[in-house]
Amino acid sequence: MLLKDKIAVISGAAGARGIGFATAKTFAAQGARVAILDLDGAGAQKAAAELGPDHIGIACDVTDKADCARAIGEVLKITGRIDILINNAGITQAIKVWDIDPESWDRIQDVNLRGVLYLSQAVMPHMRERKAGAIACMSSVSAQRGGGILGGAHYSAAKAGVLGLAKAMARELGNDGIRVNCVTPGLIQTDINAGKISDESRVKILENIPLNRLGVPQDVANIFLFLASDLSAYVTGAVIDVNGGMLI
Numbered sequence: 001m002l003l004k005d006k007i008a009v010i011s012g013a014a015g016a017r018g019i020g021f022a023t024a025k026t027f028a029a030q031g032a033r034v035a036i037l038d039l040d041g042a043g044a045q046k047a048a049a050e051l052g053p054d055h056i057g058i059a060c061d062v063t064d065k066a067d068c069a070r071a072i073g074e075v076l077k078i079t080g081r082i083d084i085l086i087n088n089a090g091i092t093q094a095i096k097v098w099d100i101d102p103e104s105w106d107r108i109q110d111v112n113l114r115g116v117l118y119l120s121q122a123v124m125p126h127m128r129e130r131k132a133g134a135i136a137c138m139s140s141v142s143a144q145r146g147g148g149i150l151g152g153a154h155y156s157a158a159k160a161g162v163l164g165l166a167k168a169m170a171r172e173l174g175n176d177g178i179r180v181n182c183v184t185p186g187l188i189q190t191d192i193n194a195g196k197i198s199d200e201s202r203v204k205i206l207e208n209i210p211l212n213r214l215g216v217p218q219d220v221a222n223i224f225l226f227l228a229s230d231l232s233a234y235v236t237g238a239v240i241d242v243n244g245g246m247l248i
């Protein structure tokens, strides 16, 4: 088992069909005790219960620094330790760049980018003290190709920001034994895009995916597993594409 006796915190893992929950299930199957932090507190508890009796579900708004500190404090009170943080929570909005108003800009930056900073900061004192930790952050192919398939320019900007933030954290935290990496998924079938892809655009999207299928949450969960485990002990500041070859 790759994560035997590890304690893993995963944000945005309340949705049964999401990448976060697939990651939570994968980690639990590999021996980890998982704490799910999500804006949807009841959903987080339900998801944790589905994993088994030892797992934890806690309400947390990643855009609120104090709430991140509170939630991480609660996890530490229960588990005494955090080995892994997966910054997965995120939202998107399919609008054109000329329609982005200050409120939607702020909302998209807050959840996708600021949330990564706040939750990472919340685990940092503990991980630095223990001189160990693995943090993995959710970016997107939208950051690399400029403009999402479904997300707007503000989403691309936030997910590009995650790449810079993760690399900077990797540089500053390496000497404390903490690794920080990123994943950049392509189009993964989850609730975030459910019902938003017409048959026509699906055909067009698949024309640009050499592996000729959309992604599934497990495709990304497997990469988070690699980044969370000792298999990636000498990997930090890396960005791993999970996109079926979309950028070749």
Ligand code: NAD
Pocket: 011, 012, 013, 014, 015, 017, 018, 019, 020, 037, 038, 039, 040, 060, 061, 062, 063, 088, 089, 090, 091, 092, 111, 138, 139, 140, 141, 184, 185, 186, 187, 188, 189, 190, 191, 192, 193
């Ligand atoms: P999802 O909607 O199932 O998951 C997002 C989760 O984040 C939800 O459980 C939601 O409640 C939670 N969340 C939203 N705002 C929050 C907040 N303020 N605080 C805490 N939790 C909050 O969708 P998903 O597709 O599984 O998305 C997971 C991540 O993957 C997101 O960051 C998304 O941007 C990213 N991503 C998705 C795709 C894709 O094609 N599905 C591609 C690239 C990246």
